[in-house]
Amino acid sequence: MPLALSTNHLAKTYSNNLEALKGINLKVEEGDFFALLGSNGAGKTTAIGIISGLLKSTSGEVEINGLNQKNHSNEVKKMIGLMPQEFNFNPHEPNIEILINQAGYFGIPRKDAKLQAELLLKKMELWDRRFDVAQSLSGGMKRRLMLARALIHRPKILILDEPTAGVDVEIRQSMWHFLTQLNDDGMTIILTTHYLEEAESLCRNIAILSNGELVLQSNMRKLLARSKRQVIIIDTIEKVSHPIEISHCDCEVLDENTLQVSQGEEVSISDVVSALSEQNINVSHLRSSQNRLEALFLSLTS
Amino acid sequence: MWIAYKTIVIKEILRFTRIWVQTIVPPVITTSLYLLIFGGLMGGRIGQMQGIEYIDFIVPGIILMTVIMQSYANTVSSFFMTKYNNSFEELLVSTTPNWIILLGFVSGGIARGFCVGLAVTLTISFFVEINIFSLLIIAITFFLTSIMFALAGFINAVFARTFDDISIIPNFVLLPLTYLGGMFYSIDILPSFWRGLSAFNPIYYMMDAFRLGFLGIGSIELWKAFLVPISMIILLAIIANALLNRGVSIKTE
Numbered sequence: 341m342p343l344a345l346s347t348n349h350l351a352k353t354y355s356n357n358l359e360a361l362k363g364i365n366l367k368v369e370e371g372d373f374f375a376l377l378g379s380n381g382a383g384k385t386t387a388i389g390i391i392s393g394l395l396k397s398t399s400g401e402v403e404i405n406g407l408n409q410k411n412h413s414n415e416v417k418k419m420i421g422l423m424p425q426e427f428n429f430n431p432h433e434p435n436i437e438i439l440i441n442q443a444g445y446f447g448i449p450r451k452d453a454k455l456q457a458e459l460l461l462k463k464m465e466l467w468d469r470r471f472d473v474a475q476s477l478s479g480g481m482k483r484r485l486m487l488a489r490a491l492i493h494r495p496k497i498l499i500l501d502e503p504t505a506g507v508d509v510e511i512r513q514s515m516w517h518f519l520t521q522l523n524d525d526g527m528t529i530i531l532t533t534h535y536l537e538e539a540e541s542l543c544r545n546i547a548i549l550s551n552g553e554l555v556l557q558s559n560m561r562k563l564l565a566r567s568k569r570q571v572i573i574i575d576t577i578e579k580v581s582h583p584i585e586i587s588h589c590d591c592e593v594l595d596e597n598t599l600q601v602s603q604g605e606e607v608s609i610s611d612v613v614s615a616l617s618e619q620n621i622n623v624s625h626l627r628s629s630q631n632r633l634e635a636l637f638l639s640l641t642s
Numbered sequence: 643m644w645i646a647y648k649t650i651v652i653k654e655i656l657r658f659t660r661i662w663v664q665t666i667v668p669p670v671i672t673t674s675l676y677l678l679i680f681g682g683l684m685g686g687r688i689g690q691m692q693g694i695e696y697i698d699f700i701v702p703g704i705i706l707m708t709v710i711m712q713s714y715a716n717t718v719s720s721f722f723m724t725k726y727n728n729s730f731e732e733l734l735v736s737t738t739p740n741w742i743i744l745l746g747f748v749s750g751g752i753a754r755g756f757c758v759g760l761a762v763t764l765t766i767s768f769f770v771e772i773n774i775f776s777l778l779i780i781a782i783t784f785f786l787t788s789i790m791f792a793l794a795g796f797i798n799a800v801f802a803r804t805f806d807d808i809s810i811i812p813n814f815v816l817l818p819l820t821y822l823g824g825m826f827y828s829i830d831i832l833p834s835f836w837r838g839l840s841a842f843n844p845i846y847y848m849m850d851a852f853r854l855g856f857l858g859i860g861s862i863e864l865w866k867a868f869l870v871p872i873s874m875i876i877l878l879a880i881i882a883n884a885l886l887n888r889g890v891s892i893k894t895e
Contacts, residue, residue, distance in 0.1 A: 392735050396889065414737040422735050428728035437656070438732075444649025445736035489732075 341369040342406070344497050344528040345391065350400035352386050352552075360386040362552040363400060368530060368545070370405070373523045375539035375560070376532045377637060378549035384532045385425060387549070388501050392422040405496065418446065421495030423486045425502045425532075431475035435466060435485055438474060439492050446493040453492070460488035463518065480511040487515070497528045504538060516542060536637060540564070548637060572609065574599040574616070575625040586615040646738040647746050654750025658716055658757075665716075665754065666761055669708050673762045676704050677769045680826060692828045692859050697770055702856040703825035703849055706787060708762045710820055710845065711812060713755035713788040717747050717795035718808045725799070730892055740886040744796065744879070751792025752785070759784065772856070779855035779864070786871040787848045791816075793878035800885045800892075823849045829861055844870050 345368040352361040361383045368374045378384045389395035391402055393413070402409040404416045429438050436457050443453030461467045464484040469477065474485060483503060490498060500519075504512045519542065523529050533539055539546065540560065547557040556563070576597050584591040588604035589612060601612055613623050658665040681697030691699040724730040733743055766772060774780065794811075802808045823845030829837055840846045851867035854860035860867070886892070 394731055394734050417735060417737050420735070424731065426728060428731045430723070430727055430729045432660075433653075437653070441649050441653050442732055442736070445646050445733055445738045447643070447645045447737060449645055450649075 341371070343403070344368050344370040344372065344405055345530065346403045347387070347391070348401040348403070350387065350390060350402060351398050352383075352390060352395065353398045360552050361390075361397075361400075364549070364552075364554040366547055366554065367557065368528060370528055371523070371526055372528055372545055373519075373543045374528070374530045375543035375546040376530055376549065377536070377539060377546060378532075381551075382549040383552040384549055385501055386552075388422070388424075388499055388530075388532065392420050392499055393417055394422075394424075418493060419496045421490035421493065421498045423483075423490040423498070423500045423503055425505065427474075427482050427486065429474050429482075429486070429489070432473050434471050435474055435477070436461065436470040438485065439489055442489050443492045448493060456492055456494075457488075460491055464488045480507045483507055484511070484515070487518075491522075495527075497530065498522065499530045501532050502534065503531065504533065504535060512538075570603045570628060572601050572603060572612070573627050574601060574612070574623055576616070577622040577624050578620065580621060584616070584619065584621070586612055589615075643739065643742050646736070647742050647749075650738075650743065650746025651749045651753065654716070654720060654747065655753050657720060658750070658754045665712070666758055669712065669758050670761050670765050673704055673708065673765055674769075676700070677766060681769070692830070694857055694859065698773065698857065699828075699853075700826055701766055701770060701772060702853040703820075704766065705759055705763055706783075706845075706849055706852045707820045707825055709755040709759045709784060709787050710791050710816060710848075712758040713751040714791040714795035714798075714812060714816060716754040717751040717792045718799045718802070718812070720750060721747055721796055721799035722802050722805075722808050725802075725891065734892065741883055744793075744882050744886060747796055748789060748792040751795060752788040755788035755792070756784070773858075774856060775858035776855050779851060782868065783848055783851040783855055786868065786875065787852070790844070790848075790871050790875050790878065793875060793882055796882050797878060797885065800882070800890055803891075819843055819845050820849075822846075824853075824861075825849060844874055847871065 345366065347364055347366040349363040349365065350361055351359075351363045353359045364383070364387065366376075366387070376384050376387065386395060390397045391404075391409075393409075393416075402416075404419050407415055409416045433441075436454075439457035439460065440450060440453045443456060444450065448456070458467065461470055464487065466477075466481060466484060466488065469481065474482065477485060483506070487500075487503065490500075503519075504515055507515065516538070519529060531539065531543060543560055545558070546560050546563060548555050573594070576599060579596045580593050580599060581596065583593065584599060586601065586607075588607045590602040592600045594600050599616075603609070603612060609626070613626075616623060677697065677700075680700055685696035685700075688696040690696065724733075763772065798808060798811050822840065823843050824840070829840050829846060829850075832840065847862065847867040847870040850860050850862050851864060854864065854867075
């Protein structure tokens with residue numbers, strides 16, 4: 341599969357000597373839904389800033405669809421749509437103008453820009469608010485406006501820096517659905533997020549940055565398969581008054597109706613439920629105590 | 643590139659017309675007060691300046707002062723605000739070249755200078771009969787002046803970090819230079835030392851050319867009056883473009 345994005349020893353040291361990126365080699369395939377994860381200050385936003393042209397790198401190269409960013413700046417910029425983490429539009433400008441102007445900066449005639457803006461605002465359910473100024477929108481609406489703006493010039497690669505931060509569950513779900521549709525239509529999507537379940541459910545490949553270094557780049561399924569133990573919380577119908585033992589598992593009684601079971605690699609959930617049943621304990625509910633990706637993320641970045 | 647340029651100019655014009663109460667009304671009121679106080683009340687006692695009634699003498703200066711202040715104010719405030727709310731990133735991620743960005747913002751400054759200058763001229767025409775000696779000289783002087791101060795405003799905005807930084811230059815540099823550039827008086831009446839010092843004030847040349855365009859009187863040769871702002875424009879344009887290319891205060895170093 342050809343690469344949509346590749347970085348070669350990409351490094352950035354800020355003027356205050358902060359080494360934000362220490363020569364990362366990132367590879368994202370065309371059509372991928374890619375998660376770029378890392379804790380605060382890991383270098384995600386710096387990497388995205390360089391890739392999208394907002395920041396200058398100290399050294400290293402960026403290639404977008406085989407084109408070197410420095411030598412083909414305009415072609416590369418046309419291929420990238422960026423939805424940044426912070427709101428970066430003029431809050432006093434009407435929403436439709438924000439989209440039309442952004443299209444104009446990419447050389448799209450006003451007439452075409454209006455049509456594309458209408459299409460996107462309708463998709464984002466912002467059409468009724470098109471003449472309102474951006475500052476009058478709610479946080480979730482502002483995020484959708486930024487997503488629409490990132491798509492106004494029909495990029496091939498969409499970079500989303502914390503797209504669902506501060507967005508309520510309903511809108512988050514609809515954004516996920518919309519992003520999945522875009523990806524199904526062939527758009528490469530690079531996502532940074534602090535919601536690891538978001539990355540787990542949307543992305544096929546993943547890279548984790550820590551202190552400016554790329555500590556992992558992998559396929560999501562393979563990565564999750566590396567997680568050997570899963571911790572589950574079990575609500576029981578019967579009261580548990582004695583210590584519970586299940587082979588290859590560590591069990592802890594949290595309270596009289598709750599158990600925490602750390603499952604071994606070779607033990608399935610049905611094995612756990614059966615083992616409890618044999619001890620006359622029936623399960624009413626069970627849930628994962630920790631996202632698998634979260635556990636891996638913490639082990640890699642801590 | 644033409645589309646990007648047009649987009650920036652339309653955006654700039656919409657911006658200052660949307661807030662016309664802040665951008666157009668105050669200069670019109672200030673102008674009326676200038677005419678009332680300096681022209682109507684004091685002008686009669688002053689009599690004539692270079693053989694012209696005082697109220698007529700100060701008209702070109704008042705219009706040019708408006709053009710200077712408004713062209714400067716538009717670029718300095720607009721560009722600073724794009725930095726302040728990070729909306730400049732919209733341009734950074736786009737294919738718009740830096741010189742088009744500069745040209746667009748400067749054109750916005752020229753447009754505001756023209757609109758407010760025209761509004762002020764119309765207001766003045768209610769008080770006094772406006773003479774026009776040469777529309778061409780007026781037009782050239784207007785363009786040179788507004789381009790020069792729009793560029794200066796842009797450079798100010800590049801370096802500005804706070805709102806204070808964008809008001810210091812207009813209040814403490816531009817306004818005194820305008821007053822000392824012969825807005826209310828002819829340089830010829832100054833003692834030779836002060837007359838010599840005025841030669842270092844670029845506004846003096848523009849004021850003189852503008853007055854020539856309206857009243858047909860001037861103290862310096864026209865080519866000199868045009869050469870100074872043209873030289874300043876070239877210098878300021880080179881500086882502004884270099885600052886943009888280096889990403890000063892726009893791209894984090």
